[in-house]
Structures are given as C-alpha cells and as structure tokens.
Amino acid sequence: MPSARESLLIAAQSALAAQPWATVRMVEVAAAAGVSRQTLYNEFRTKEGLGAALVARQVDGFVTGAADAVTAARRSGGDPAVCCAAAAVWILCRAREEPLVRAALTGFWNSRLPLPEVPPAQVVERLAAGILDALSGEGGAELRRACEAGLRLALSYVVVPPTEPDAPARVAAVVSALLSGSSVRGGLPAPDAGPPTRRP
Known part of the structure; x- marks a missing residue:
C-alpha cells in the first residue's frame, strides 16, 4: 500500500x-x-511544494529508467555501444510520452505544468551519471565523451521532436555507431591532436 x-x-x-x-x-x-x-x-x-515534488518524482523515475535500460542491455550481452543506444531509445520514447520529463530536460515550460526546482543542466548531468554508473566502469574517458555525445544527440530529438515513427531506431543506430567508433571517427583527429595540418 x-x-x-x-x-x-x-x-x-x-x-x-x-x-x-x-x-x-x-x-x-x-x-x-x-x-x-x-x-x-x-x-x-504549499501547492508549489507539491508541484516541485511531482516534477522530482517524474525525473527520478526517468533517470532510473534510463539506467535500467542500460542494465537490461548488458544482461542481454550488449557492449557499451548497444547499452548506450538502449538508453537513448528510452530517453526519446519516455520524453515523448511525459510532458514533465520533456520540460525538465529542455527547460521549455508552459502554464500547464508546475515549475521545477533544478535547471535542465542538472537533470542531464544526473542522467549521464546514471547511465555511466550502470556501465559499471567499463571504458574510460573516451567512452565517457562518446556517451555524453550520444546523450546530447538523443536530447536534440527531445528539443525538436521528430515526426517519423522510426526515429528511436535511427537514433539508436547513430549512438551505437558513435560509441563503437568504427564509422564516425574515420578522418577525424584524436581529441587532443589539434586541428588538421594544412598541406602546401
């Protein structure tokens, strides 16, 4: 009860x-x-206190759900790329269904919704931390950077919602490629390599 x-x-x-x-x-x-x-x-x-608690409850469930998506993918044998892709799909689908979560992530509020107590940046930080914790320390700084990039890609679809029904699958494919590194790093300099050298 x-x-x-x-x-x-x-x-x-x-x-x-x-x-x-x-x-x-x-x-x-x-x-x-x-x-x-x-x-x-x-x-x-107060009513404001109730509203803030309601937003916090929705965000907590959302963050936990993203981490659970990673855990479920790991249990199915998924590598970090597959796990983060699963989290991206969760983010996109749940934000589409839950106005409070969508507003908390984007900062776009309207009179239909109660106001939150935390800015979107803190929500995104919690989301990224939960996903990386669910990976149980796999990878290093490179994985962390790639995971953050994949998360921001998914969030861009939250800010400007797509109309195509296959959008979650397309986002998952891009995030998986981003983290696997095989199809997105060719021809790009390493993170600390500086700009490409101009040939004479």
Whole structure:
C-alpha cells in the first residue's frame, strides 16, 4: 500500500493529466488520495511544494529508467555501444510520452505544468551519471565523451521532436555507431591532436 505522500503524488499526476496545473486544487488532490487536506499540507506545505515534488518524482523515475535500460542491455550481452543506444531509445520514447520529463530536460515550460526546482543542466548531468554508473566502469574517458555525445544527440530529438515513427531506431543506430567508433571517427583527429595540418 503506498504511503500518504506517494498517494498524493499519484493523485496530483492524475489531476495534471486532466487539467492545467494552475487549475488543480489542493483539496481535490487530497480527496483523490483519500487523505485529509491537512495531511497534504503537512507533506508539501504549499501547492508549489507539491508541484516541485511531482516534477522530482517524474525525473527520478526517468533517470532510473534510463539506467535500467542500460542494465537490461548488458544482461542481454550488449557492449557499451548497444547499452548506450538502449538508453537513448528510452530517453526519446519516455520524453515523448511525459510532458514533465520533456520540460525538465529542455527547460521549455508552459502554464500547464508546475515549475521545477533544478535547471535542465542538472537533470542531464544526473542522467549521464546514471547511465555511466550502470556501465559499471567499463571504458574510460573516451567512452565517457562518446556517451555524453550520444546523450546530447538523443536530447536534440527531445528539443525538436521528430515526426517519423522510426526515429528511436535511427537514433539508436547513430549512438551505437558513435560509441563503437568504427564509422564516425574515420578522418577525424584524436581529441587532443589539434586541428588538421594544412598541406602546401
């Protein structure tokens, strides 16, 4: 059985799915959760506090889900490239489905949504850290850089959502190629090599 706090957050999420946050009423959230209004205020103090907690809950689940996608890919025998591609697909699909997560990642908020307490950069940092932790230290600095590049590629699709239904598969293919290094590094200088030398 969920705690009073969890029940309130579930009720708030349901209310937000049906109406803009500005019109969500605390008394209705409490009633839907089956608790008193005083319990609601004891837990969150204000409507802003409830909104911030709701955003945090969604972001926490999103970050955990991305790491779980990596873990599942590893258990299936996937290498780091396949694992990070799986995380990219998770990011793209979940952000498409969850407005709160999409807003937290992009910083694009509207009056339908409660405001977060953390900027998008911190959310992205948590996301990258969770993915790399799920890889259990595989690779080194090069993998970390490639993983970050793949993450930013996936996030670019969140900022400007694609209309093609095969977009997640295409993103996964590019991220996998990026991390495998076989098809994206040919002809490019190494990270510390400086600009190419101009021939006379």
